[in-house]
Amino acid sequence: MTERALAIAARVEAFVRETVIPYEKDPRCGDHGPSDALVQEMRVKARAAGVLTPHILPDGSHLTQRETAIVLKASGLSPLGPLAVNTMAPDEGNMYLIGKIGTPELKARFLDQLVSGESRSAFFMTEPALEGGAGSDPSMMQTLCHRDGDHWVINGRKAFITGADGAKVGIVMAKSEDGACMFLVDLPDPAIRIERVLETIDSSMPGGHSVVLIDDLRVHECQMLGASGEGFKYAQVRLSPARLSHCMRWLGCATRAQEIAVDYACRREGFGKKLIDHEGVGFMLAENMIDLQQAELMIDWCAGVLDDGSLGTVESSMAKVQVSEALYRVADRCIQVMGGMGVSRDTVVEQIFREIRAFRIYDGPTEVHKWSLAKKLKRDHARAHAA
Incomplete structure (x- = not known):
């Protein structure tokens, strides 16, 4: 690990522990x-x-992905940390995408305000499930766009759009006759109407998750990211690092939950001794140590693959599955160790549990990633036997 990354991570951790954590109440x-x-x-x-x-x-x-990992883990020691230091989803992933694909003009107009922390953004891809829209299968996208002179006109409905309420920058995905497209838009816009903000299990992201109607949104052709029909390719440019960034941030949160649970178990007495001296409790915390270490190693390995120039879709899928499931086990055990205190909101552990439970769904549920990996195994087997 580089000295610069270690120094940045140390400053971020100190800031989160000393300044941000008191805001949790x-x-x-x-x-x-x-x-x-x-x-x-x-x-x-x-x-x-x-x-x-x-x-x-x-x-x-x-920063490289491996450097970013230790910085985002430090920011994640509080659910508020990534917001405070501007490493939170969806902004972190949106900044990455605009930085990779955007023209200098688009970067000046949209990226600079995100990097400076002045504005929030939203990524408009997911659509209402019961209307047959795109979710884990983006090819089902029903939001359409067509060219009208030097503008594009977009119509459709989106769902679970994180941070749409209050965002200043939007990345809208729609399908043209060429395929998927991405557009950068200024928000709010009268053609993009929030129908409702959903009540969800998590509560860490400003603006919540909205259902949105897009009605004859007109976007100048210069605001298209890349080329018409290339949207799914650009989505992968964003999603592989973004999945890993979620792993980094929630590793920080799970580490904090473990700290709180260990402190509780070392101070609370029951049946004549400290809770941690009961094997049933001590073993759970020991298993947490193992899961946290495995998650950190998986993140570091996947980050190295991305740093080597690979798109990393397979690796990020494996990391998303392993890390989300491991951190959920960690948070669940912390709740169990702390008993009544664990399910109360007297500590942040209860919120961390809820947030990590949602993490097993967004950016691809565990089962979708496993299905994708199984398909790769089948393809690899077919190629090997054909040769």
Whole structure:
């Protein structure tokens, strides 16, 4: 690991532990995430501490994925940490995508405000499931776009759009006669209407998750990311690192839950001795140690693959499955160790459990990734036997 990454991660960890964690009890943290006023208040402090958007360097270059891993883990020690230092989804993934695909003009218009932490963004891809729209299978996309002079006109409905309420930048996916397309848009826009904000199990992301109607949205052709029909390819450019970034952040949260559970077990007494001295409790915390270490190793391995220039779709699928399931076990055991305190909101462990449970679904449910990996095994077997 590089000295620069270790130094950045140390500063981020100190900031999260000393400045951000006290905000976890702030009444501005609601069911649909912390308010934008709270986010901006924390970002003012992060900017002053020199830890805002720490994964993007002053010259605009990006830390390697392995370097990013230890920085995002440090930011994730609180559910509010990634928001405070501007490493949270969907902004972190959107910044990565615009940085890779966007023209200089699009970067100046849309990327700069995200890197500076002034604005939030949303990624409009998922559609209502019961209407047959795109979810884990993006090829089912029903949002359509067609050219009208030097503009594109977009119509459709989207669902589970994280942070749409309050976002200033949107990346909208729609299907043209060429295939999938991506457009950068300024928000709010009267043609993009939030129908409702869903009530969901998680509560860490500002704006919550919305169902959105897109009605005759007109976007100038210069706001298309890349070329018409290339949207699914660009989505993979974003999604492979984004899946891994989720793993990094939630590893930080699960590590914090383990710290709290260990502290509780070392202080709480029952049946004549400390809880940690009961094998049933001590073994659960020991299993957590193993799962956390395995998750960290998987993240480091996948990050190395991405740093070597691979698209990393297979590796990120494996990491998403292994890490999300391992961290869920960690959070679940922490709840069990802490008993009544675990299911109460007196500590952040209860929220971490809810957040990591949702992580097993978004960016591809575990079962979809396993199915994709099984298909690869079948293809590899067929090629091997054909040869």
